Amino acid sequence: MKKTIGKFLDGLIFSNSLYVNYKRMWPFIKPYWFRACLGVALAVPVGALDSVVALFLKPYTDDVLVGKNATFAAYIPLMIISFVLVQSILNYTVKYMTTWVGNKITLDVRKKLFAKLLSMDTAYFDGHDSGHVMMRYNSDADTACNGLINNLRLVISKVFSSLSLVCVLFYNSWQLTVIAVGAVLVAFVPIYIVRRKMEELVRGTVQVGSVAMKAYNEAFNGNRTIAAYNLQKDERSMFDNLMERVFNLNMGIVKHTGWLSPLMHFIISLGLAFVIWQSSSLIVKGVITSGNFTSFVAALLLLYTPLKTVGDDYVDIKKALLAIDRIFEIFAIQPRITEPADAHTLRGVKKEIKFENVSFSYKEGVPVLKNINLTVPVGSTLALVGNSGGGKSTVVNLLPRFYDVQQGCVRFDGQDVRGLTLSSLRDQIAVVFQDNFLFSGTIRENILIGRKGASEADLQAAVKNAHLEDFIASLDKGLDTELGERGLTLSGGQRQRVAIARAFIRNAPVVVLDEATSALDNKSEAIVQKALDNLMKNRTVFVIAHRLSTVINADKIVVLNGGEIVEQGTHEELLKLENGAYRALYNAQFKKA
Template sequence: MKKFDLRQAMDRNQFIMNYKRMWPFIKPFWPMALLSLLICVPVGSLDAVIALFLKPYTDVVVVGKSMESPWYIPILIVGFTTVQGLLNFGGSYLNAWVGGRLTMGLKAKLYEKLLKIEPSYFDKTTSGEMLFRFSSDAELACSGLLGNLKSFLTRICSSIALVGVLLYNSWQLSILAIVILVVAVAPLTKVKKLLTSLVTRNNSCMFQLNTTYNETFAGNRTIAAYNLQERQNSRFTQLLNDVFTLTVAMTRRTAWITPFMHFVISIGLGLAIALGSWLIVQGTISAGNFVSFITALLMLYTPLKNITNVAVSVQQSFLAIDRVFSILERPSQLEEKADPVPLPAIKRGVTFEHVCFEYNEGVEVLHDINLDVRVGEMLALVGNSGGGKSTLVSLIPRFYDVSKGSVKIDGVDIRDFNLRDLRQHIAVVFQDNFLFDGTIRENILLGNPSATDEDVEKALRSACLNDFIASLDKGVDTYIGERGVMLSGGQKQRVAIARAFLKNAPIVILDEATSALDNKSEEIVQRAIDNLMRDKTVFVIAHRLSTVKNANRIAVINEGHLAELGTHEELMEIPGGQYRTLYDMQFKAPIVHHGETEERAEEVA
């Protein structure tokens, strides 16, 4: 018994907590929300009118065979029913309005949270899960909760009014009816326990379905090129089968409650009829009392037969609220100081002091990195794939935070700066730059929304885009499609470089910005990059060593360690050095033996 009471208390606490969580979103329009709920009182209460009026009608007309007084009862019933219908319409309209506003507010807050979540969250979350949790859950949490709350309040008010009619007609029959009612609804307390694990598994399948849709959209050319239609279709069909299996399982776990309630209610009706008949014979109640009582009892019991679906919907809404607020209440992994240090012009440079980093706890990918990069210096990072180069530069704009040690700008730990201020001082050009749906101008202006047309023209020239733009009918206002799908790889890179030009940040990070380009595109993009790097502190990650020979210094990062550091000439003089080995592999052909003669091919880079 104690265990049952504890669970009930926890459910009540969850109910109260969920509405406390939702209150800040309801508060801006609480009068409308309150009105939509208050309308439930008369809408539900008017259910009892028909049952209440049947007593005098039955006693006078049916039994007494007289039309002296209750002739107005049918008119009143029609009138009250009309009023109830109008109030129900008003309540439904208000409920939809409040639900829509509430959903908008919650989605806006979720999107605001999405924009602030650190990149590590996206590393471990699929696009399908993102869509479901940030969109579908908000819909279910708001519209489902309000709709079910309206239904419950209407049902409660109706039940109270109908119970009043029951008590008015016969307290003996009322006790019997209420006992049966309690027995019938008792299984509803198990709904949450029965559903929680299945809903979680079903949501996981829905995440994967959404992810599959996104992959099919984004990877349509790969699917076509590799004839992956059957594979994708097979995966999708399997997911659909999993969803179907889980849906059937949810029905199997909860559907028994409805026939159980039907059975208990039929027993209650049978006992009420038997006891009522005995009371009529004894003269304790009149025929009108009995008819009014049975009518009220039927009106009370009938909706309960379908209350299982409402209870399931309520629990799904509560689970959705839990998931939504697990996101909203999720603490940021990138903590910001309450009183951040201002970041003026950078005067000395960027310093890595004993930097260690791990994506997963206990698996270190950067080991005790120490680097001092001076203002105006170009530092190139080379080394084996997966060695930690991109990870190292990702620490500068705080895409991730160090596990040990610190990254400093002018001697101040970057965690002491305001995050927005820090990133405003950094421009990043990635290997695969993301372009937004829109025009070339709109994408470039993301670097500086207040830039003038003259600034844009200068950025286009510096990014070697002016000839390409001149060839377009609409010039810089040409629409480029989602992710810049209408541009070539080199053109997308130059648009990203133009965007970085407009930002005019003192620190520039080039993360393999030319590695995916052909030789001609690379040459053009490299000229644009050379323009971008002027008077900047630059971090360049490159596999093609021809692009980094002129760097002030070159850091070799292998397996998370800083293996070598120096100029191109200094590193080439290290016998058996890692940089020299990489250089020889890229620039020189192997030795060819012709008897006793050895020849080397010319450099090909």
């Protein structure tokens, strides 16, 4: 029965039925089902009591206005006031309960969406911008959940209001009711006509909304670049064009729905006119009384009033239903990087790390790595050098499984990384990036991200080894100094050393240094390099560097060009190769023949 009703509503108004969406949302509603059901149940009398005033107008007209019954005249206003007071109290209770449930469901959906966001692999973030993430993971939850509960409350209330009012209509005159209900059914035809176009327009507004959010993020994060290159006019022009698209889409919605309410009002008015015309004949013939007519018209006006604005309500309902669709599209996404049910726990790295016939591409048909074979003994340092775009960062990104290989495998002590638990694999690796992300919070909190629960002695050792002692001592609050968003109050060298301290406290056996000093000036690089030298002691290290002076002492240097290993060996061995790629890079940097 429920499915039949859902399919009927689907075909009449919606592109995806209310039944299906409420069924999908049930796991979120279930913890609060009692309040939700109570709120919905109370919406029944709230709607049904709409007919009380119209119902009492019949005896009031017949017995008071026509029959001159003064005693009865005193009771009817009191009864109407009592019923309306009860309805008002119930209406407040329903609104409070449904709002409470709606906000609770919104919180739970947002929590699950955020957990889903954290489970996404790196490739997902490569393909989606910040505006998309904010719109899909934050705004949609509020639109869907509050819209879900509020629309359910309104639908239940209006349905039972309509049913009770239709009963009043039938009670007074079945002949007039046929005319009135017929006008209502005709009034719903325009909604069916525009429903497909409305879905397209609402989806368009959501997409443009995500682009607008991205523009705000870029204006905030790129404010220095915008100022330095005098890009204000260009950015403003871009945003103005975007707002014009928003305007056009919104006007498109008005264009396709703005006429619904006036048209429905006109159709309903025609129905009312026919009712009045027909009622005159019925009153003259004595089929209905004056009280029947007054009560009927009052019930009819109460029934028609909410229908006049159904076009506006339809847009809100459509947005809520589409938001639910988008939320469950996200829930249905399966991250590419997963671990098998029988995944093993990696407990340290004791022998070696191997790349066996590894090939990889970000886009199908565009290889980034081709048949890479490398063996890195524990405790050794491997340096990756070569031209930009050669695949150096991709190699190290495969270690913690930011991406998975298409061919071959990466092994830690003979174990394929795809058969290990992600947490145990990543616990063995500390990464220092070129541009390290610092979170809002204190310096202490940012360092302890490396290992929760580390002792104060470990923290101080990490600070010392990262050469942060003097800097920390110069701050009034020391390690408890607030960094602000992304740590932009620190210099590049200071941010790098905080990141190195984070890597130190992690105490992982494998360290990845991805261009860790390339963005620093000479003075900052010298300090950071000392910190890195401390970090590299007694660990297996992967170093990516453009500055060859930082990799001269590596146990093995691998030259990657075009995704292939073209040379490998020690610094001295590679310099001896005539017309060698490494030798050419070295000579270019140090201006030697």
